Amino acid sequence: MARAVADTKVVVDRDTHTIVLVRMFAAPCEQVFEAWTRPEHVACWWDPAGQPLAECEIDLRPGGAFRFVNRHSSGAHQFAGVYREIAPPHYLVFEAMGTVGRIVLEQTDGKTRLSVRIECGSAAKLEQFLKMGIDAGTAKTLDNLVAYVSAMRR
Amino acid sequence: MTINELRADQLSKAFSALADPTRRAILARLLVSEATVSELVTPFELSQPTISQHLRVLEDAGFIERGRDAQRRPRKLVAIALKDVADWLEPFRRQWEGRFDNLDRHLARMSKKEKQHGASSRRHQGRG
Numbered sequence: 001m002a003r004a005v006a007d008t009k010v011v012v013d014r015d016t017h018t019i020v021l022v023r024m025f026a027a028p029c030e031q032v033f034e035a036w037t038r039p040e041h042v043a044c045w046w047d048p049a050g051q052p053l054a055e056c057e058i059d060l061r062p063g064g065a066f067r068f069v070n071r072h073s074s075g076a077h078q079f080a081g082v083y084r085e086i087a088p089p090h091y092l093v094f095e096a097m098g099t100v101g102r103i104v105l106e107q108t109d110g111k112t113r114l115s116v117r118i119e120c121g122s123a124a125k126l127e128q129f130l131k132m133g134i135d136a137g138t139a140k141t142l143d144n145l146v147a148y149v150s151a152m153r154r
Numbered sequence: 155m156t157i158n159e160l161r162a163d164q165l166s167k168a169f170s171a172l173a174d175p176t177r178r179a180i181l182a183r184l185l186v187s188e189a190t191v192s193e194l195v196t197p198f199e200l201s202q203p204t205i206s207q208h209l210r211v212l213e214d215a216g217f218i219e220r221g222r223d224a225q226r227r228p229r230k231l232v233a234i235a236l237k238d239v240a241d242w243l244e245p246f247r248r249q250w251e252g253r254f255d256n257l258d259r260h261l262a263r264m265s266k267k268e269k270q271h272g273a274s275s276r277r278h279q280g281r282g
Contacts, residue, residue, distance in 0.1 A: 008251040010243060012169040019246075023254045027261040031268075035261055045260045048252030116250070123163070 017126045019118040029105040032112045033089035036103060042068060046079070060086060066094070099129055164216065168235065169243055171215035176200070177208050181217060181231065188221050188230035 009022040025032055035041040043056040047070040054076070055069040060083060067080040081096025092103040102117040120126035171177055180194060194205050209229055212218045216235040221228040 008247060008254055009173060010169065010247045010250070011173050012166045012243075021247075021250050021254075025254075025258060025261055027265060031261055031264055032257075035257060035264065041260060041264070045256035046253060047256070048249045050252070050256050114254075 012126070017120040017122055019120070019126070019129075021116040021118075023114050025112045025114060026110075027112055028110060029089040029107045029112050032105050032114060033092070036092060037086075037088070046070070059083075062086060097129060098125060167215040168217065171211050171217060172243070174208070174211075177212055180205075180208055180212065184218060184229060184231045188228040190226050190228045194229075 007023055009020075011020045011022075012018070013020060035045065037058065037060050039056040039058045042058065043053040046053055046056070046068050049070075049072070051070060051072065053068055054071040055067060057065070057067045059065050062083060062085060064083050065080070066083065067078065069076060069078045071077075079096060081094045081101070083092070083094045084100070085091065085093040090105050094101045099121070100119040102115075102119070104115045104117070106113045106115075118129065120129050172181075176198065179198065183189060183194065183197065191202060191205055191209065194209075195202050198205060209218065213220075213229075217232055218229045219232050221230050
């Protein structure tokens with residue numbers, strides 16, 4: 001869908017080797033925070049293809065671990081880490097895959113601006129993370145970008 | 155700077171250049187055929203300096219180059235640069251887009267449930 005494609009912004013900050021994703025949601029911060037921090041909710045949306053997670057464990061406290069596992073016919077994919085800071089409903093920090101993830105939620109007019117900052121620490125790690133973060137088999141090339149920019153035009 | 159750092163630096167420039175919708179639209183236009191600055195001014199309804207500024211950013215990021223015709227100086231796409239970014243960023247962005255689309259739908263379901271059960275939970279827990 002062309003509109004959906006336009007919704008998610010991705011920027012790379014080259015000074016801090018950070019990937020920033022930004023998206024607006026038509027829900028209050030409290031609800032978005034809950035959707036990020038309770039396993040029964042995360043299990044419903046984490047898998048990009050929309051399949052419920054096979055396993056979802058969340059120990060929501062500083063130093064507590066989390067583990068999200070999705071299983072497809074192509075194999076299992078795990079995202080696991082440890083929470084660092086938890087400040088509902090605006091702020092969540094975790095460490096995963098050698099990076100620091102910062103979730104910031106800001107509310108305006110009942111809507112929530114969500115930003116996900118993935119701090120990689122070095123150019124090499126940024127490269128590694130982009131490679132690891134992508135499920136096998138979804139790597140796409142020029143054809144996708146053509147479709148993407150064409151969709152932007154409409 | 156190592157090769158990796160140089161490469162990451164170039165990718166960052168490319169990502170920043172793509173962050174702007176007008177610049178993405180200009181790239182989409184140049185996918186069809188090369189075009190001069192004045193040929194780009196008309197469809198985008200932007201001033202010539204504004205278009206030129208966008209073109210400078212795209213050129214700096216390595217997305218476009220100037221054609222051989224010295225008088226018209228048409229801009230054209232550098233296909234390999236697009237491929238580079240597509241390889242890196244687009245699958246990643248799509249993955250998160252899928253995730254956020256799911257979250258969007260899930261939040262709508264959460265709101266609906268809360269409305270349905272709102273009255274009873276307020277009575278029992280003192281909150282909505």
